[in-house]
Amino acid sequence: MLLLNASGCLDALTAPETARQLDAFVTKTVTPEPREGNPPVRIAETQHGMLNAIGLANPGRERFLAGTLPALRELGVPLWVSVGGFCAEDYAETCSRLDGVTVELNLSCPNVDEAPESAAEIVAACRAVTELPLYAKLSPAAWDIGEVARAVEAAGADGLSLVNTIRGLALDERLRPSLARATGGYSGPALKPIALAAVYACRRVTPLPIVGMGGVQTGRDVLELVACGATHVALGTVLFGDSDAPARVRSELVEAVSAAGFTRVEDAFCAALEAVRDASFDASFYVGELVYPNVVGQGLREMTFRVVAPAAWADRVRQADWKAMAALPWILMPSMSTHSQLARTMFREHGVEPGHVIEANQESLIANLVVSGVGVSLLPDPLALDLQAAGQVCIWEKAVLRGTLWFIYLRERANDPLIQGLVEVLRETWAPGKTGTGDVPPSSRNTADAGGTTRSTIC
Numbered sequence: 001m002l003l004l005n006a007s008g009c010l011d012a013l014t015a016p017e018t019a020r021q022l023d024a025f026v027t028k029t030v031t032p033e034p035r036e037g038n039p040p041v042r043i044a045e046t047q048h049g050m051l052n053a054i055g056l057a058n059p060g061r062e063r064f065l066a067g068t069l070p071a072l073r074e075l076g077v078p079l080w081v082s083v084g085g086f087c088a089e090d091y092a093e094t095c096s097r098l099d100g101v102t103v104e105l106n107l108s109c110p111n112v113d114e115a116p117e118s119a120a121e122i123v124a125a126c127r128a129v130t131e132l133p134l135y136a137k138l139s140p141a142a143w144d145i146g147e148v149a150r151a152v153e154a155a156g157a158d159g160l161s162l163v164n165t166i167r168g169l170a171l172d173e174r175l176r177p178s179l180a181r182a183t184g185g186y187s188g189p190a191l192k193p194i195a196l197a198a199v200y201a202c203r204r205v206t207p208l209p210i211v212g213m214g215g216v217q218t219g220r221d222v223l224e225l226v227a228c229g230a231t232h233v234a235l236g237t238v239l240f241g242d243s244d245a246p247a248r249v250r251s252e253l254v255e256a257v258s259a260a261g262f263t264r265v266e267d268a269f270c271a272a273l274e275a276v277r278d279a280s281f282d283a284s285f286y287v288g289e290l291v292y293p294n295v296v297g298q299g300l301r302e303m304t305f306r307v308v309a310p311a312a313w314a315d316r317v318r319q320a321d322w323k324a325m326a327a328l329p330w331i332l333m334p335s336m337s338t339h340s341q342l343a344r345t346m347f348r349e350h351g352v353e354p355g356h357v358i359e360a361n362q363e364s365l366i367a368n369l370v371v372s373g374v375g376v377s378l379l380p381d382p383l384a385l386d387l388q389a390a391g392q393v394c395i396w397e398k399a400v401l402r403g404t405l406w407f408i409y410l411r412e413r414a415n416d417p418l419i420q421g422l423v424e425v426l427r428e429t430w431a432p433g434k435t436g437t438g439d440v441p442p443s444s445r446n447t448a449d450a451g452g453t454t455r456s457t458i459c
Contacts, residue, residue, distance in 0.1 A: 001222075001226060001231065001233065001266065001267055001358075001359060002023035002024055002211075002231075002232040002233075002358065002374075002400070003022055003023050003051075003222075003233060003235070003249070003250065004022055004023060004024050004026055004080065004211060004232060004233070004234040004383075005019075005022055005025060005026050005051050005234055005235055005236070005239060006023070006026065006082075006187075006234045006235065007026045007027065007028060007029055007082040007104060007106065008028050008029065008054065008082075009138075009235070009236045009237065009239045010025070011028075011458065012027075012072055012075055012077070013023045013071055013072065013094075014213065015069075015243060015294035016075055016079065016245045018245075019075055019077055020075060020076070020077055020245070021247050022077060022235075022246050023078070023232075023358065023374075024077060024078040024079065024080055024102070024374065025072065025075065025077045025078070025080065026080040026081075026082055026104060026234065027064075027068075027069075027072065027079065027080065027081050027082050028056075028057075028058050028082060029056050029058060029063065029075065029083065029084040029106045029109065029142075030058055030060075030061055030064045030080040030081060030082065030083055030084065030094060030176060030347050031056055031058055031084045031085055031086075031090065031094075032058065032060065032085060032090050032093065032094065033060050033061075034058065034059050034422045035055065035056050035057050035058055036057055036059035036064065036402070037054050037055035037056065037057030038054065038073060038180065039056035039180045039181075040180055041178060041179055041180050042054050042055070042180065042184075043179075043184075044170045044178035044179055044182075044184070046168075046170050046186070046188070048149070048188060048189055049170070049186055049187055049189060049190045049191060049237065049287075050186070050187055050188050050189020050217075050240075051168055051170050051178065051179060051183075051185065051186055052165070052184050052185050052187070052388045053179045053180070053181040053182035053184035055181070055186070055310040056084055056109060056275075060092075061094050061097065063390065065097060065098075066263065068275075069081070073418070075433045078102070078369075078372055078373055078374045079101045079102070079270075080101060080102040080103070080104050080135070081098055081101045081103055081104070081106065081395055082104045082106050082107065082170045083095060083098075083105055083126075084104065084106040085122075087117065088117040088121055088122045088125040088126075090149075091105060091122050091125060091126050092122075092125040092126050092128065092129050094408065094428060095126040095129055095130040095132065096129040096130055096261060098130065098132060099132070100310075100372070100373055101132065101369045101372060102132065102133040102135065102368065102372045103126070103130070103132050103133065103134050103135065104135045104137050104161055105122060105123060105126060105134060105135065105136050105137060105138070105157075106137050107119045107122060107123075107136055107137055107152075107388070108138055108141075108164040109164065109168060109185070112264050118134060118137065118151070119148055119151065119152050120148075120151035120152050120154065120155040121155070122153040122277075123136055123152045123156055123342070124155040124156060124158075126155030127155060127157075128348045128408065129390075130282055130416050131390070131392070132371075133158040133159065133368035133371065133372055134156065134157050134158050135157065135158065135159040135160060135161050135209075135446050136152040136157040136159075136160055136161065136388055137160075137161035137162075137164050137209065137328070138152070138160060138161070138162055138163065138164065138202075139163065139164050139166070140162075140163035140164065140166050140191075140194045140195065140197075140198050140214070141167065142436035145162075145198050145201050145202060146155055146201045146202055146205040146206075147205075147207050149201075149202040149205055149208070150205055153206050153208055155213065156206065157208065157240060158209070158364065158365075158368055159209040159210065159211065159231075159365070159368070160196060160202055160206070160208055160211070160212065161210075161211045161234070162199050162201075162202060162210055162211065162212055162213065162214075162230075163184060163191070163195045163198045163213065163214050164185070165184075165185025165186055165191070166185065166186050166191065166194060167183050167184070167185065168183065168184065168185070168186030169182060169183045169184075169185070169427070184331075185439060187214070187215070187236055187237045188215060188237045188448075189215045189217055189330055190215065190217025191214040191215040192214055192216070192221060192224075194214060194215075195212060195213060195214075195225065196212075196228050197210045197226065198214075198226060199225055199228040199229050199230050200229060202229070203228065203229025203230075204229075207362065209232065209360075209362060209364070209368075210230050210231050210232070210238050211229040211230065211231070211232045211233065211234050211366040212225030212226070212228070212229075212230030212232070212233050212234070213233065213234035213235070213236055214224075214236065215236075215237075216233060216234070216235050216236065216238065217238050217248070217249075217432075218249060218252050218256070219249050219250070219251070219252025219253030219255060219256040219257075220252065220253075220256040221249075222249060222253050222256070222265070223253060223256045223257060223260060223265060226265055226266075229430065231360070231362070231365060231437055235249065242409070247457030253265060264359070266359050276435055277448025280383070283407060283408060283409040283413075283419060283422060284407075284408055284409075285300075285405065285406070285407055285408070289302045294409075294411050295408055295409070295410060296408070296409065296411045296414060297406035297407060297408040297413065298406065298407040298408075298426060298427070299404050299405075299406055299410070300404075300405045300407055300430045301404070301430055302402050302403070302404055302405075303380055303381075303402065303403050303404065303405055304381040304400060304401070304402050304403070305339075305378040305379065305380060305384075305400075305401040305403070306378065306379060306380075306381055306384035306385070306392070306395050306396075306399075306400065306401075307325070307340060307376065307377075307395065307396040307398075307399050307407040308369065308370050308376065308377060308378070308379050308384050308387065308388070308393040308395055308396075309328070309370065309375075309376045309393060309394050309395075309396060310370060310372075310374075310375075310393060310394070311371075311375040311391055311392055311393055311394050312373060312374075313328075313373075313394060314394040315372055317376075317394055317396050318394070318396075320396065321353050322347065322350040322351075322352055323365045323400075325347075325376070325396060326347050326352040326354050327355060327374060328376045329358060329374065329375035329376065330343065330354040330358070330375055330376050330377060331355070331359075331360055331366050331370065331374060331376070331377040332358075332359060332360075332377065332378075333357045333359065333360065333366070339378055339403075341403075342401045342403055343378055343401075346399055346401060349416055358374065358375060362381070362420065363379070366379065367383060367387065370387075370393055371387065371392045371393060376396075378401060379393075381400075405452075407422070407426050408421065
């Protein structure tokens with residue numbers, strides 16, 4: 001899980017130490033032309049939050065690219081650039097000028113006039129001009145935010161940011177609007193239930209990575225967003241009054257995770273293996289070691305993984321030994337997965353351990369993080385080679401790792417006609433040239449068995 005800031009809630013150049021506490025920094029929204037923003041009064045406090053009507057004040061695209069972005073790169077923190085505009089072409093042109101960052105498309109600012117195109121149309125326009133990761137920032141005011149999520153996913157979005165502020169109004173003692181524009185974007189603790197509902201609704205309809213935000217003040221707030229389906233979490237209004245909020249929230253998160261009965265925050269996700277073990281599903285596909293005695297599997301194929309790093313690190317990686325590679329930031333799936341086990345076993349065989357580890361639970365997200373310059377990871381051979389050919393990653397040639405993909409089900413269901421039929425279909429489908437066995441319990445440990453055994457070929 002990554003901890004970020006919500007766009008517009010932190011100036012990294014004036015508060016670099018706060019920015020460096022984050023896993024990635026999200027810029028203020030950049031528009032094609034400079035904007036002074038809305039006239040004052042632009043900020044008003046309320047009983048349970050804050051209204052703002054800043055109006056996307058920013059230096060404009062050219063000044064941002066020439067001055068602000070290079071300065072931000074000096075911080076050494078992975079960057080997300082928030083992109084705004086007033087038509088699809090505005091968004092697309094800015095995206096086409098960016099490199100080495102993740103893009104967050106601000107599709108939902110309540111303080112400016114909206115583009116005439118739909119969110120999906122804007123995403124599609126940007127997807128046509130860039131291969132950078134695209135996150136669509138959606139409004140909680142959408143009648144069916146799940147449908148919007150589906151639409152932007154189909155248009156090419158790589159992830160979602162949920163949620164933006166929601167339009168609100170406050171009155172002063174004279175019963176007049178507190179803001180010069182009258183309405184503004186409402187944020188703060190009262191936004192959290194709305195954010196939780198939006199994340200929950202979108203997670204039900206899409207597998208895309210989700211950055212949850214809105215009302216996050218504590219570690220418990222982070223855990224609740226993760227429990228609803230957020231992959232990452234962003235801090236917003238809390239940063240205005242607490243420059244140490246990232247460090248404090250991380251510390252509180254450890255306590256909140258333990259109090260909820262989990263070992264790690266990622267355990268709050270409902271993983272496929274857990275769902276099968278608890279009989280929530282009849283069966284599932286899984287890449288990892290089968291550690292539960294009541295779960296058995298059909299081995300389907302051997303998977304080969306490569307060690308990949310951001311393309312800009314090519315010279316650094318080419319000369320790296322095992323110790324140097326272990327010292328780099330690593331992006332791994334949860335610890336019980338083959339992905340994590342392969343990496344850790346690989347390093348243990350050479351007397352080292354990967355240092356700083358960022359956990360992510362989806363292959364597409366891991367690929368995006370590596371391309372964006374966040375760290376090093378393992379990717380399946382075809383994907384790694386494609387990204388290398390596109391100049392987006394480099395491959396460390398000293399290691400090739402292999403594991404097995406399984407079809408898993410409860411041992412007690414092994415004689416169920418439904419399960420037997422599925423297994424037979426899979427055997428016929430995967431049989432030619434594939435590695436597979438029959439029902440194999442997790443206690444098996446020889447290399448022909450399917451008990452989650454992983455094999456690594458170290459060059």
